[in-house]
Amino acid sequence: MIAPGQEPLLVAALGPPGLVLPPDAVNPDPRALDGSDLTDPDHAYLEDAALPDPQHGCIIGVLDDAIPFVHERLRLSPSVSRVAALWVQDAAFDPQGPGHDLPAGRELRGARIGTWLEQLQSGTIPTEDSIYRLSGVVDMARETTHAAGFAAGHGAAVSLLAAGHAMGDPDGRNRPLIGVNLAPRVIADSSGGLAPRVLAASVLFIISRARRLCRLIEARRSLPPNSVRLPVVLNISLGLTAGPRDGSSLIERLLDQVAEYPSDDLGPVHVVLPSGNHRMARLRGVLQPGGTLGWQLHPDDRTVTPLEVWGPVHPTRPERPMQVGLSGPGLKRAWTAFTEDNQVTHLRDDEGHDIARAYHGTVALPQGGYRQTVTLVLEPTCPDKPGQGWIAPGMWHLSLPEDAAPGDHAISLQRDEVLRGFPREARQSRLYDPAYRDRDDSDRAMSLDPRDQAANRVQRGDTINAYATGRRTLRAGVVTRREGSVADYNSLIGADLAGDLLIAVDRAVCHAGMPICGRGSGSFSMMSGSSLAAPQVTRWLAGQLAQGARPADRAAIRALAGGQPDGTPPVLPSFSDDIPG
Amino acid sequence: MELKSPPGWSEPAPRKTTIFSGCTEDWFARNACGAEPAPEPTPEILLRDLVERAFKS
Numbered sequence: 001m002i003a004p005g006q007e008p009l010l011v012a013a014l015g016p017p018g019l020v021l022p023p024d025a026v027n028p029d030p031r032a033l034d035g036s037d038l039t040d041p042d043h044a045y046l047e048d049a050a051l052p053d054p055q056h057g058c059i060i061g062v063l064d065d066a067i068p069f070v071h072e073r074l075r076l077s078p079s080v081s082r083v084a085a086l087w088v089q090d091a092a093f094d095p096q097g098p099g100h101d102l103p104a105g106r107e108l109r110g111a112r113i114g115t116w117l118e119q120l121q122s123g124t125i126p127t128e129d130s131i132y133r134l135s136g137v138v139d140m141a142r143e144t145t146h147a148a149g150f151a152a153g154h155g156a157a158v159s160l161l162a163a164g165h166a167m168g169d170p171d172g173r174n175r176p177l178i179g180v181n182l183a184p185r186v187i188a189d190s191s192g193g194l195a196p197r198v199l200a201a202s203v204l205f206i207i208s209r210a211r212r213l214c215r216l217i218e219a220r221r222s223l224p225p226n227s228v229r230l231p232v233v234l235n236i237s238l239g240l241t242a243g244p245r246d247g248s249s250l251i252e253r254l255l256d257q258v259a260e261y262p263s264d265d266l267g268p269v270h271v272v273l274p275s276g277n278h279r280m281a282r283l284r285g286v287l288q289p290g291g292t293l294g295w296q297l298h299p300d301d302r303t304v305t306p307l308e309v310w311g312p313v314h315p316t317r318p319e320r321p322m323q324v325g326l327s328g329p330g331l332k333r334a335w336t337a338f339t340e341d342n343q344v345t346h347l348r349d350d351e352g353h354d355i356a357r358a359y360h361g362t363v364a365l366p367q368g369g370y371r372q373t374v375t376l377v378l379e380p381t382c383p384d385k386p387g388q389g390w391i392a393p394g395m396w397h398l399s400l401p402e403d404a405a406p407g408d409h410a411i412s413l414q415r416d417e418v419l420r421g422f423p424r425e426a427r428q429s430r431l432y433d434p435a436y437r438d439r440d441d442s443d444r445a446m447s448l449d450p451r452d453q454a455a456n457r458v459q460r461g462d463t464i465n466a467y468a469t470g471r472r473t474l475r476a477g478v479v480t481r482r483e484g485s486v487a488d489y490n491s492l493i494g495a496d497l498a499g500d501l502l503i504a505v506d507r508a509v510c511h512a513g514m515p516i517c518g519r520g521s522g523s524f525s526m527m528s529g530s531s532l533a534a535p536q537v538t539r540w541l542a543g544q545l546a547q548g549a550r551p552a553d554r555a556a557i558r559a560l561a562g563g564q565p566d567g568t569p570p571v572l573p574s575f576s577d578d579i580p581g
Numbered sequence: 582m583e584l585k586s587p588p589g590w591s592e593p594a595p596r597k598t599t600i601f602s603g604c605t606e607d608w609f610a611r612n613a614c615g616a617e618p619a620p621e622p623t624p625e626i627l628l629r630d631l632v633e634r635a636f637k638s
Contacts, residue, residue, distance in 0.1 A: 019612055032638070189608065191604040191608070192602070192604060192605075193601075193602065193604035193605040193606075193607065193608035193609075194605070194608060196601065196602075196605065200631055203635070204631060204634060204635040207635040207636060208635060208638070211636070243602075249602075250624055250627070250628070253624065253628055254628055254631060254632070257628055257632045258632060258635065261632055261635075261636050263636050265636075266636070304607070304611070306603070306604050306607070308602075308603070308604075330584060330585055331584060331585055331586070332584045332585065332586045334586070334589050334590055335590070336590045336593075337589075337590055337592075337593065338593050339593055340593075342595060342596045343593035343594060343595060343596060344593065344594055344595075344596050344606070345590040345591050345592070345593040345594070346590065346591040347588075347589070347590050347591070348588055348591065349588070350588065357607060357610075358590065358603075359596060359603030359606055359607065360593075360596075361596070361602075361603065373603070374603070375602060375603020375604060375607070376603075377603065377604070377607045414604065
């Protein structure tokens with residue numbers, strides 16, 4: 001039980017007010033939960049009729065954008081919701097609402113949603129859309145990206161693949177959903193710069209509410225304290241294309257620790273992530289000391305372009321900082337001159353405008369050893385405002401000095417393109433290696449790296465989602481439904497592994513996409529990508545856990561799915577026949 | 582064509598934080614209008630605090 005005076009969920013702000021979140025979203029006085037979630041029927045996570053079976057329930061957590069909490073596939077019956085809690089991070093803070101331990105936004109809980117659904121059934125509330133507006137989730141007068149108003153957004157597709165059930169499906173009651181509508185600014189920032197705090201807070205929200213839901217079940221059913229320990233499968237259909245890819249990022253370490261925590265009042269927590277969609281996008285390369293790679297920047301890019309260099313592992317903290325060289329169209333190469341760890345430096349033109357910024361860092365790896373990294377951020381090729389700095393589009397080059405530390409230096413570009421609907425005038429830059437071919441002589445896609453590779457190269461291998469290289473997270477990859485072959489775009493773990501588990505997304509090699517639910521009940525659209533594989537794996541795993549399976553690690557989960565000892569990832573049966581369309 | 586020499590990289594300055602990626606620090610530098618990322622404890626302390634808070638509060 002929560003004791004009065006304990007700390008709120010996360011006191012750290014999600015970012016400066018007005019930048020990450022609208023100012024009116026910020027909770028001015030976060031304080032601990034007061035216990036009303038177990039005593040006040042209006043603040044209950046679920047109505048009694050929707051409480052899952054203590055033995056056969058499995059909580060599904062989803063971090064995404066615009067989860068359609070009104071959708072009929074998230075209801076047990078026309079007026080009973082299966083959404084236990086939804087944190088809408090960018091909604092105006094509601095001082096009367098239940099989420100007063102949150103740093104910002106608004107929390108919606110199942111009992112309150114059920115009240116609106118009853119009014120929808122009686123006609124007091126005219127449409128599903130009215131509930132989104134009444135709840136404050138959609139407010140077109142506020143300055144934000146109105147993702148919750150999208151007809152067929154990413155979060156709708158993902159959450160309904162993970163946790164959507166037809167009313168009357170007996171599994172539905174045992175799969176309550178706890179979700180987070182991430183702040184649109186976080187979704188729109190494809191470099192992940194804003195993500196660490198927000199994702200950490202969101203994971204904590206899911207864990208916190210999952211534990212409280214277990215306590216609610218105990219309270220309603222007069223069960224002993226801490227006797228209900230439902231498992232949790234957390235789906236995060238998000239990714240980065242650049243990062244250390246060694247499990248050392250803050251988010252990866254948090255997810256590993258959450259999955260390994262020996263909780264005495266919650267079941268096991270599993271985290272499912274997509275493998276990624278950028279195998280063939282030429283965002284990943286390798287440089288050796290003295291090597292150079294091309295970097296092609298397109299015209300009309302109004303956003304900055306980040307690239308990360310991650311050096312080899314050193315047993316002790318390196319004595320000299322890593323340096324990089326940068327040249328551009330019409331510009332000679334200029335070398336950074338870091339003098340010690342953790343410095344920033346600017347490359348400026350004759351008029352004093354920035355061309356690029358470089359940030360140096362040294363990371364102490366959790367498993368021992370050190371890696372140096374330099375993040376290069378190039379200015380846009382098209383200024384967004386008068387007087388803003390910009391650089392020439394064309395072929396730039398990244399180099400390492402001859403005296404760089406021996407070994408592979410991993411080069412990766414951050415994704416520039418954003419989810420559909422989010423404003424960001426971005427053009428995706430690419431690495432350039434004259435030896436790289438994506439089609440063979442017969443015009444077939446070359447989806448794996450050739451065996452004989454140059455030391456300095458662009459590659460397809462090791463393109464896995466940079467959030468997904470921790471020890472515990474499960475990586476979901478894509479196969480085509482007709483052929484059962486791995487999708488060419490599916491990013492790779494190592495040289496050739498498409499994921500820990502695979503499932504059909506695209507209808508065929510030449511027929512991309514699958515039907516997905518839209519925001520409105522009964523609506524559908526088509527979508528593609530490993531973001532849709534992850535929630536199907538989440539759904540499958542939740543079903544296994546609900547039946548009592550307790551796989552200890554990735555290998556055990558693969559075995560549970562019928563995986564072979566040779567490590568070939570198993571292909572799960574598709575659920576998408578259940579989806580309308 | 583003769584290539585121009587850029588003025589060169591500026592004198593390096595200390596970064597604002599040791600925990601955030603370069604992308605995060607760059608975002609704050611460009612968008613936060615003088616606001617800086619709040620100082621954070623080391624990743625080890627931060628993670629231990631976050632996980633304890635999630636499972637114990």
